[in-house]
Amino acid sequence: MAIEPGDDGSPARYTLRAGELRLDLNARLGQWLTLTHTGAIACTHCGRATRKSFGQGYCYPCFKRLAQCDTCIVKPETCHYFAGTCREPEWGERHCFRPHVVYLANSSGLKVGITRRTQVPTRWLDQGAIQALPILEVDTRQQSGFVETLFKREVADRTNWRAMLKGDVAPLDLVAERDRLLEGLAEGLDELRGRFGADAIRTLDEAPVALDYPVLESPTKVVSLNFDKTPTVGGILMGLKGQYLMFDTGVINLRKFTGYEVVVD
Numbered sequence: 306m307a308i309e310p311g312d313d314g315s316p317a318r319y320t321l322r323a324g325e326l327r328l329d330l331n332a333r334l335g336q337w338l339t340l341t342h343t344g345a346i347a348c349t350h351c352g353r354a355t356r357k358s359f360g361q362g363y364c365y366p367c368f369k370r371l372a373q374c375d376t377c378i379v380k381p382e383t384c385h386y387f388a389g390t391c392r393e394p395e396w397g398e399r400h401c402f403r404p405h406v407v408y409l410a411n412s413s414g415l416k417v418g419i420t421r422r423t424q425v426p427t428r429w430l431d432q433g434a435i436q437a438l439p440i441l442e443v444d445t446r447q448q449s450g451f452v453e454t455l456f457k458r459e460v461a462d463r464t465n466w467r468a469m470l471k472g473d474v475a476p477l478d479l480v481a482e483r484d485r486l487l488e489g490l491a492e493g494l495d496e497l498r499g500r501f502g503a504d505a506i507r508t509l510d511e512a513p514v515a516l517d518y519p520v521l522e523s524p525t526k527v528v529s530l531n532f533d534k535t536p537t538v539g540g541i542l543m544g545l546k547g548q549y550l551m552f553d554t555g556v557i558n559l560r561k562f563t564g565y566e567v568v569v570d
């Protein structure tokens with residue numbers, strides 16, 4: 306599934322990609338839609354058939370071999386590169402030694418997150434954030450991990466996806482939150498600058514971004530649907546938010562089922 310920002314404040318655009326098929330999901334809102342998993346799962350990296358999906362759509366050998374499946378992707382502060390144990394140092398150089406952004410977002414309340422510069426605003430749409438604000442830019446993924454760890458003293462780093470889907474999330478003044486946090490954590494940031502260089506961690510002065518989603522009606526009770534338990538999921542498509550399709554029968558996180566072969570009706 307591809308999620309793109311809408312034009313001029315219009316809701317995000319969702320496209321279901323299944324094989325050759327490109328289905329404009331926004332156009333299906335309010336209509337009947339079912340997805341049936343055929344039982345086949347293909348590794349998103351090597352294409353091999355796999356009985357089970359590991360990580361976000363990998364076969365077991367790829368999951369164990371690829372740097373992008375290593376634990377340091379989720380916990381960048383544990384980067385293995387400098388210890389010489391990066392699974393794919395060249396991949397690391399291409400992806401981790403690039404500017405990363407530390408941001409505040411409001412998905413189910415205030416959270417901190419990190420992403421590569423090039424992943425903005427996709428990452429926020431993936432999380433179902435209604436507001437986001439880049440606050441710091443750093444030179445490497447590892448540094449972003451250290452900064453995020455520091456911020457986690459004060460702010461959550463996770464989304465409560467049920468609250469996010471229910472949609473009753475109050476807007477926040479992210480600029481005020483940024484100023485409060487930068488001030489409160491100034492000592493820790495100075496320490497990191499002392500370690501990585503004064504220019505390695507740069508304060509950004511950007512405007513907050515507002516994000517909107519195509520939702521006819523948010524669920525009052527969130528029922529989670531799962532291809533592993535019921536191969537056919539669907540109903541009337543009520544909304545699209547984050548990585549979720551919301552039906553009148555329940556919600557499904559499609560990103561979780563990357564690589565699953567589905568038939569669309």
Ligand SMILES: [Zn+2]
Nearest residue numbers: 348351364367
């Ligand atoms: Zn594979």
